[in-house]
Amino acid sequence: MAIIGNPKYEERVKEHLAKYETTRSAVMPLLYIAQEEYGWVNAEGISEVAQILNLDPTQVKSIAGFYTMYSEKPKGKYWLHVCTDLPCALNGADDFYAWLKEELGVADGETSADGMFTVEHVMCLAACDQAPMLQCNFRYIENLDQDKMRALLAKWRQEAAQSANGTG
């Protein structure tokens, strides 16, 4: 696994470097690429991004640590980011999130025992009229209730099982 020398990323890295006035500006898009390659922002990813941008790894790490969408630890296959901010909470998001944690047997920020789901509460996701809602791997899923969520969890478990069997 690598970013440097990986044909999958060559074009994208070049595009990001071309669109800014300084190479340093490309640190955020390249951290997304590191996260895509390694599943989280690990030391290898940090060091490769630093090498591409001619920065010190510490500088890159400080950026990764500042923003919530970069994960500095491995997580489950599905990242469930549930909004529990005021507008969503007025429409049941706190109860929904409490139920979801219980359903998966985890606390806030933890990963389910099967390694499938990492749950976190997040701040406003600009979907306040569709509460309760979450992003799963940064895709919007809105107007949720327990039945819909149970069906989604089952679907994702099935998808994961199929891809593990190589049939997905």
Place this chain on the structure above:
Amino acid sequence: MHILLRGRDIANIKAFDVYEAHDGFTGLKKALAMQPAEVIDIVKASGLRGRGGAGFPTGVKWSFIPQHEPVKFVTVNADESETGTFKDREIMEENPYQLIEGSLICAYAIQAKAVYIYLRGEFWDIGDQLDACIDALREKAYVGSNIMDSGYDCEVYTHLGAGAYICGEESALLNSLEGYLGQPRVRPPFPAQKGGGLYKEATVVNNVETLANVPFIMTEGADAFKAIGTAQSSGNKVYCVSGHVKRPGNYELPMGTSFRELLYEHAGGPLHEDRPFKAMLPSGGSGPIVPLTDEVLDTPMSYEDAESIGTIIGSASIIIMDETVDMTWVASKVTKFFKHESCGKCTPCREGTYWLDKVIDRILDGRGSPDDVKRIADVAENMAGTTLCALGDFAANPIIHTIRHFPEDFAQHVQA
């Protein structure tokens, strides 16, 4: 009539051909045939004010850019992260070309070299859509070199944030775009000045909704825009309604429409018939809360009238709470937001939000004292006005104003 949420009137206006067939790029063509200063004068005359929250006159902001500087930039603030705000998302999802056209008109008016659209990271799919629009426009020579044979060159790029409310603050946004921590800068120099903007060049930073108004202003004229709304607040505004109403959502209405019309006629009134409205946050978590009295309901939603009831219109993210809601809980929710989003640069905000959260939790748990309520008011008052950016003031607002308007909601938790 929708000027902004045109996706609701015109099917598939997100497609280039449909957008073009509905007056698309007429405003840009008009602008390119004028002197840049004339474009700025038209936007000034329209009375358009910034829709991101501050309400600063847009044309005046553009006129601050020193024309003699060789390199200038436009940065679009699409970091929409204020609690309760979801208007820019709909504009960009359903009517993306209008934002790009407005951005290009702004770029021409200040003779910018490039436009950077800074999107919150969670809007990556909107970023993909905008990238596809920009590519389509580049092929048609609406973006890039010699735009529409005018001799004017301008590139348009998107940039994704990665989860930080503070990057909606313009100087933090610029730092983030330059690859530094998204923390506010000391000003002056301001973004419009050499040394204060993107890559230290003079830069206009405008909100998505602000720029999406500009094509209409160029096409229909400043007077047509000024004819909508009130004397000091012209045009339409997208009001985001959430919380305890029957029909939450975005409503595009002329500025000056009353809160009553928005909440009862459009949003359908209280979610539960037997639970009347109690309070409203008219500008997300950051503006002062107000009780929903008849006086407030009959107030026109404009920059000037909101001030008369002790609050602000801001980004118009209107969060409605009915009589079942405990305002101490609201103060706690909003404080947790600002504690999480404080960037850590200024001590009053970093420490203040941390301690406010701790003490409010104690009050909510029934372990607080009447002194704790005085203490949080005191902490909040000491945060306001003492930080580099407005986040410190925003974080102070929910405490100061919930205690002012709903002291009984706090008292019930701390009585022996």
